[in-house]
Amino acid sequence: MNKVVAFVINVDWYFNLHWLERAEYFKSLGYSIHIITNFHDQAIRDSLVEKGYVCHHLAVKRKSVNFFNEFISINQIRKLLIAIDPDLIHSITIKPNIYTGLLNKLFFKIPIVYSVTGLGAVFSSSAYKFAILKRLITALYKLISTKQSHFVFENGEDCSLFKKLGILKHNNGSLIKGAGIDLERFKPSAPPCNGSILFAARLLEDKGLRCLVEAQRLLKEKGSNFSLNVAGIIDNDVSAAIPLSQIEVWASSGDINWLGNVKDMPNLISQNDVICLPTTYGEGVPRILIEAASCQRAIVTTDVAGCREIVSHDYNGYLVAPNDAVSLAHHLQDLLEDQGKLINFGENGRKKVEGEFSQEIVFEKTRNVYQTLLGV
Template sequence: MPKILYLIAEDWFFCSHFLARAQAAQKAGFEVVVMTRVGTHADTIRSHGLRVLPWNLDRRSLSPISALKSIFQVWRIYRSERPALVHHIALKPLLYGSLAARLAGGVKIINAPVGMGYIFSSSDWRARLLRAPIRLALRLLLNPPNSKVIFESPDAEKAFVEEHTVRAEDARLIRGAGVDLALFTPTPEPDGVPTVVLPARMLWDKGIKDFVDAARQLKAEGVQARFLLAGAPDTANFAAIPEETLHAWAEEGSIEYLGFRSDIPDLMRQCAIVCLPSAYREGLPKALLEGLAAARPIVTTNVEGCCETVIEGVNGLMVPPRDPARLANALRTLLADRPRRILMGQASRKLAETEFSQETVIAQTLAVYAEWPGT
């Protein structure tokens, strides 16, 4: 039985974005191993018959010593487990994993450069400092011999190929993690005051502050609506918004801060609009795919990844990033027009069904795994 090993920084992200694909790989005849930083979701992974190997990775650390220790740990696992195929997900896993695989030898590699917007789009000094060395590291490690690279956005694929970081023949496009169309079902918008929900990790670069400013403006104008923030700060991310800031915004009364929510399907049913005003290059935000499947109109920014989910004026509206006034205008337009919201929601569901189903993503991923005969 061939073995596939997923190398991923966080167990919760694996459950959210890759568990369904890993289960499909298992059904296709793979032994599946997940190497990750063990948090609160490792038992969920194990409950599906997948093996979990702890990885001592600190996503915030910039220490070369810490990096070497993490790489050495991966190398030892690759030497002992001898996976036929490794699937590296996001920046540190693909850099560390590709180097470890090269040192271990004989490992087929899939690299998935998702969630790299912070390095390439953030104005944070750490991101600016890291940008040049990360670009060099990607040129050396992203697309080694006997590897494929999976992109979530055609814009990202085009950019990496044109920069000669990835060979065109090794690039593959799989648009996001897909969405479970049976879990996120279309339901009528609730009566009463309409609700706008922003479901995301509470990061500055997700446009959270722009959403708050837009809500303040609309509330000051007397617009009747609720504005919800659903998600927790990702404390391992340099762009995390402090909890005290989120609670202070809520105390002002313009927004409601819900914190982490596990009942996202219910939350989607309660809302009228799904909003994500991200200011950086996304992969393909799963929250927006879930909004599509729930038949809700989308308000987002015209940045890489987010723009994939909107046909302008058909199932949603797009605004420039870091522009709370334009964001307020878009939200005002839809909040004032329920019939338009309903039509847009129907178009969102159709887009989810034709472009972003979980079944499509699983089939495309398994097709990449099958590109190596005997794997």
């Protein structure tokens, strides 16, 4: 199929981590893929170009609220889309969705997919500034929701909320759970039973690492013997970023084992008993939790949208209240002291991933969305 698809996404590493496999699938079907993003890492760009993708740099800052800078970004997207002349646009996350959606409604009027990969603090927090942002974003999403658009959600709760808010005016939304996991790469294995907990995520305050450090201190006071391994990306283009200096303080004091940005996730997961993500805001479906379940690992995470999509409480893991270090410590201790439960939860998680989160399921559902919009 000789169709041109333009992906518009906020940053290069996010595309590389979460969207490359889907792009590979559509390239294999004959689609021509253009990637519009902020390229920070030349190695990522070179790798994508070598694989046959057409890459376009976009100077967008995720935490910027400077009107002049945002106008420049929007105009840059407009010029790039004119030059690319795509048959379909696939935009991902809030800023690309809103900016590209407005441009498409005003100028291009071609099929467009909006991927809503979690609603974040804007929709989760009760803070006044987020309440204002929520109203603004809701109004803009309503404006760009047209008959030629389709919203894709990673969890059912976000989809239901958009229906309730009146954004999905044209029955133009569907649920596709997560990024899709390669079940052969993330293979099941027995836990090592070495008392190890893994936190692997972007190093943001909202991801709950500080609460996890507090929980491990509570466990050590009780004499519980375990290790807390931390791997992640330092993401300084987000206001809630945890500075590297804080990570180094925790590492030097023995609170965590700091591993840096680890590429081989299947191997890293296999070395740990429990995967923990005590996030405080609504996620899409956290990739690390899907990977953990696929590798047959028990999970402790928070009872928020997205996490509930992959973890069923007391089946393949535990769901605890956000920012509750005492409850977090209790449930971690429960798993670390019960080898049978570690194994049982892990096996249940693998079954869940095989039935709901495999690459094949995600690829086929995304293909159906594309074909419906393109009328093929």
